[in-house]
Amino acid sequence: MDTHVPQLPPIQVTELDLDGPEGAVLSFGPALDAAEPAAEGDVYALVRLRGRPVATIVCHVPPGEDPATTVAAAARAHLKGARPARDDLTAGPGGDDRTAGPADGPPPRVSVVIATRERADQLARALDSLLAQDHPDFEIVVVDNAPVTGATQDLVEHKYADRVRYAREAVPGLAIAHNRGVAVADGEVIAFTDDDVVADRRWLSTLTAPFAADPGLGCTTGLILPAKLGTPAQILLESHGGFAKGFAPRTYDPADPPADEPLFPFTAGSFGSGANMAFRASALRAIGGFDPATGTGTPARGGDDLYAFVSVLAAGHRLRYTPEALVWHHHRETWRDLTNQAYGYGAGLTAYLTALLVRRPALLPVLLRKLPRGLAHARTITAHRDSGGAVVPGAHGAQDHPWPRHLSRLERRGMLAGPLGYARARRRVRGVPLPWDRDNR
Known part of the structure; x- marks a missing residue:
């Protein structure tokens, strides 16, 4: 069994806020207050445009370089390359929402x-x-x-x-x-x-x-x-x-x-x-x-x-x-x-x-029609990623670390066990009233 644990140095998590896709840096710092400021090494950054999250990037900060400058340059290069999404990057809140108009009155409790x-x-x-x-x-x-x-x-x-x-x-x-x-x-x-x-x-x-x-x-x-x-x-x-x-x-x-x-x-x-x-x-x-x-x-x-x-x-x-x-x-x-x-x-x-299927049997015909493609999809999402697939980011960009085969096998074993696990869980809660029913007794 390929259970070898890859040796990967930590990656710093940080945030960068830009005034537009190619604009000035508004802020740069740790993603959470308790974190240390970014220094040299691998950095994972959430990129915001005037506060709005638009992308994540991973880059390497060489010794002696300013982290904010390096990360900002990498972010601008990433956003510049995201041509199909540039309208989304500069749009206000709402994006593709064609069903929602302006809210009337105060927000819901x-x-x-x-x-x-x-x-x-x-x-x-x-x-x-x-x-x-x-x-x-x-x-x-x-x-x-x-x-x-x-x-x-x-x-x-x-x-x-x-x-x-x-x-x-x-x-x-x-x-x-x-x-x-x-x-x-x-x-x-x-x-x-x-x-x-x-x-x-x-x-x-x-x-x-x-x-x-x-x-x-x-x-x-x-x-x-x-x-x-x-x-x-x-x-x-x-x-x-x-x-x-x-x-x-x-x-x-x-x-x-x-x-x-x-x-x-x-x-x-x-x-x-x-x-x-x-x-x-x-x-x-x-x-x-x-x-x-x-x-x-x-x-x-x-x-x-x-x-x-x-x-x-x-x-x-x-x-x-x-x-x-x-x-x-x-x-x-x-x-x-x-x-x-x-x-x-x-x-x-x-x-x-x-x-x-147990609680909403009316969905069974729809699910059966889609089951063959669903099984193929399930196999795909658990498939082993070969060496040309996902790459561990940062300093590891030149070296692939595929999703381990034994984890894919565990996912598939879990899929096989899921229906039985649900049946066991259902037996355990049989006869136990739902919380709102208990409260009304």
Whole structure:
């Protein structure tokens, strides 16, 4: 088994703000306040134009050179080469949005739900970033999922008293914890993020503004970038896609399926991820919330977010990807974490498809028509990247580090195990009432 861990030096994560694609540097510095300023070595930079995220670049800062000058030059060269996207680079917020007009009235009240389990230190970092949001009307709900200690409750009730609501969910599983948050939330929109992120100050405003502009919108997702690239596992994950879905805003409309996604709406992984998503509360409750037999903490291993995305689209609502809504995600650091993640991705993919067939059998004919292409797509996304494929960035640009074959095999094993894992998880929650049903007893 090719389990050799590549030796990759750390890559610094930073931000650069330019006054236009070829303009002056407005600001340059670490992506997060706790990080050290960029110095010589490999640098991964988020490029903004007057505050708006438009690209990421990786470059090498030689000894003795000014990091800001080097990174800015690399960013301008990248943007200059992005000719097809230049209109997008200079446009204001909205991009391709043909369904949303100017918002009428104040932004909707939002409930931000974070499910967590025994990670109080990480949770505190995430909460600090959420309390600094510029949205004028929101609440934060922390759901303590199957806790074994009182650390999370103590943190919320002592450090964040009167600013964060605490809820406890005894049944393990990310989806059912999210459902507990849905049950207690009072916002017109419910946003979800994870305890291992740091949210950009405008994250909540930009993620939820489209709901005021588009009454038919059921869900929004946003951009997820790495907070740190300090270990081989973090670098390899990010160099082969990470969680980012690009910098072009996009609206997915079930009434007008995208021509470039023939598997739509079953390509839910292209819509976004659970660390950065929001739903119109009425739409999420109408589909029954998240399937409690999916998600981290269950034998299904994942798929809770994918199930919700497809279910909202199947109910006739639109879904909007908004890259200006940014969170920085702390990728897992160890090689064991990455192998577990690879298996979980595969399991979650087929678990969510199983959940759709079990809970929404009307989708079966559509899925069967698309199944052959879907199987080919699944094989493609888990295929081993040969030496001409993805490249680990920075100083490693001349040396390829393909996605290891054993990780591809783990993903495929996870795909095979996903339906069984979902069945096991479903048996575990059988007879357990949903949080809102428990609350009404």
